[in-house]
Amino acid sequence: MRTSALVLLFCMLGACSSKSDVHQQRSEINDTVKANQDNFLHCFKDQGDKLAGKILIWFIIETDGSVKSVTLKESTIDSPIVEQCMMKEVMNLKFKAHLSDKKIEITYPFKFTRG
Helix, strand or coil, X not given: CCCCCEEEEECCCXXXXXXXXXXXXXXXXXXXXXXXXXXXXHCCHHHCCCCCEEEEEEEEECCCCCEEEEEXXXXXXXXXXXXXXXXXXXXXXXXXXXXXXXCEEEEEEEEEEEC
């Protein structure tokens, strides 16, 4: 019997936007999300191997690195439980504080494949 594990693939789309120093901010955001990969995979823990697809989550990173205003923009995963869990985990992320007085708005894509 073959078992398959869920693999979480992280990527940054060209459509993701931030207000200043785009390359560095994208890198730091991606690093923070990757460092919390297990928290996102936990959202799929009880779902077995049946789910795969993409979830786009829009959120704001405050100047102190905290997250607010998390919104599900798009999902090809047919599971409100997983979608809500993913949004909760994004809200719990803590990014590096940035020197700018501007908040960062980002749309982050999470791609899930079975593997």
